[in-house]
Amino acid sequence: MKKFLVIPAALILVCILVFSGCGGDETSTPATTTPTQTTPTTTEPTTPPAGTPVYGGTLRCVSGAIPNNLGYPPEKAPSDNYLMLPVLERVAEWDEDGNMIPVLAESWETDADALTITWHLIQGVKFTDGTDWNAEALRWNFQLGIDHNTLTDGQYVESLEVVGEYALTMHLNSFSWMMVENYGLIQVISPTAFESSGTTDEARTEWARANAVGTGPFTVAEWMRDDHIKFEKNPDYWQEGLPYLDAIEIRYIPDAMVAAATMEAGDADLWMAVSTVQNIIDLQDQGLKINWGPGMFVTLLPDSSNPDSPLAIKEVREAIEYGLNRPAIAEMLGQGLYEPLHQMASSTWPGYVEGYDPRPYNPEIAIGLLDQAGKSAGLTLKVMATSAGTDAVAAIQSYLGEVGITIEPDIADLGRYFGAVFGTGWTDLVFTASGINPSTTDLFIHYGPSPMTFRTGNIYKSPEYLALCAEALDPMYTNVLEALPKIKEAIRQAGEDAMIVPLWRTAEACIMQTYVHSEYPKIHGIMWSPEDDWMEAH
């Protein structure tokens, strides 16, 4: 019988040997050479001065999203876009103040009278298939978006005219400053690579979903759907001396706890787009670096355009705002990392109206307003949310219960939620989160006269508010800074109308090891300059 004991003991021993004997770790150690012209090297480590970028290394990232469509723009999700920035560059992008800065463009001209935007492109840039980046390539990319109805504001483009090898004029049937941003943020692919990838549209599309040929600092070296993507340095990148890294690898880890453990164990260098507060605090406490992103703009949206809804009564909407102790809820949910909101803007947003807090927490006023609205006996409202909003809805339910508003949480699966919010509309209130960008275009995307997202028509928008939105988009303004006073007036008007119930801005962070230097996503969740990322020797 002893032999029966020997067998499991031997198996256990073999297992231990396998675990520990093969325990070579995959930590990437970048060489520490200082940049010298355009010839990066990964040998002969030296010790550069602190803060001086060094070449080499593979940046190992973990992310809760992974590109599923590499290079076919008409079907791209937001995560497909920003995670493919190492390969597919934009024509222009935002800086930290929300101003547009050129990337593949050298400059642009707008003519509100002639209704044109002319893009002047930088010269000498090539796609990684060796073909030229020029006006024809840009025209082709715009046309692809227009044909598939996925170019934002594409409906305003009358025609595209190549006016020089590196100049393209867009002829429009309307003009606003927002168009420069919406068109400039396009990420471009190589037309030649796409067109020569197959004989039919279907074949080309299928190829492009799995391949990306751009002008970026990296190329796709490896991609496994829903698992990982690896980018390798583009040795012919047009920006001299960049990128610093040899490679970037993004691994898809959907579970935040596992991603946090991966960072803690040192198996990853950078964790992108983290919104789980406890993980951020824990890893920050352990000394990891944090880059703060913009977070999400969280609101309750009312069914106020429905005359049969109690939310059509302004006093009811106001009572909800007065009845919610937003600073307390934000503190509780965000552990100090959420910003309570009092207006349809966060303090990080250019359109924020300083000091404007029309309805601070005051349950007595809330009860009085309900009396005025003829709801002194109380009322019952549904709040639709996904499971991610359960805690928040519970807190809202508790506070509003104190002023006589009974909240019935309606926790929906994604199918019903998206169907309601973007399709068929909702009853009473819906708990939503929307993106915040450094410019102000999201005001119009989410809450404008013709919003792209919350477009079900549930939200009542006063004529005064709509007029201010229209004025902010007047062709006389050529950029957001000029339009900003009008945008602030619109924000204030939305507050006066109690158009929506602003709640809080969530936390979003990028967590990285101390030796990593990255700007991701300081400017915005969709802005990243991977060519500037580098790692110290570690």
Added chain:
Amino acid sequence: MTTYIIRRVLQAVIVLIIVTLIVFFVIRLLPGDPLIIYVAQTAQLQAMPPEMIEELRVQYGLDKPIMVQYANWMLDMFRGDFGESIYYHEDVSQLMAERFPVTLHIGISSLIVGAIFGILVGVITAVRRGKWLDKILTPLTYVGITIPVFFLGILMIYFFGVKLGWLPISGYTSPFENFWLNTRQLVMPVICMSFFSIAANARQMRSSMLEVISQDYIRTAWSKGLTERAIILKHAMKNSLIPVITLVGVGVGILFSGSVLIETIFAIPGVGRLLVSSIFGQDYVVVQAITLVIAVAILVVNLLVDISYGWLDPRIRYG
């Protein structure tokens, strides 16, 4: 025997048809429109007018009456066409070809580990009944049966991944690409997935062995002076295996359900994770195809298990 197999195959076909009906209609009972979910998740909604959504509906055949959709799906299945994923824009057969080998690799490894260790523990605890080894191992089997897989996974990640740094926390690398990395990556998922079956097999094997070793023919073997090894391996073990084999058959079903959790915890791109994301995205064609393939696998394994009874115990005759 042949009659028995034919009868079981026919029964399996009927079960399969029932499975297709349940899967097809139940997923359509879920609220929400798969196309709205898809375009909302990909942010295409902002630029996609209703007429384009309707075009997509026609493209995926979702505009047709539900019975016509079912009939078309079944016809496509017979032609070996699993359809195209709404979310991934990829042939479902291609998606499954990418994912099933991963899940099967982990699953089969878990089944083998579960069977070997389960049987070993069962035999040892039965033969050493009441001794210290039995007193340690038998309570552990209770733990093995009751501990949730996700909790065990998190504990293992914390100790072996974070604290000791022995094993990679997540991911899957093909064994053909890097065998040792693959082995190290598989250790935690395989242990997690096989923990229940080790415990269940051990408990079943122990009670089965206890029953067998009290039989007259075993006493006769002892009185003939055969060695313990010969008695246990040749006479007792084979006759104790039938209930365990049944459990192993059931384990194939547990393998696929377990893969849903294990692949999520350890970030493994297998069919379990694909199934979860497809259910959330109401990617009908993917859910239907995966469920059907899993149902076929379970039916085939159970058929093989039933047939194997006759080999293990010649007294069993098939009518």
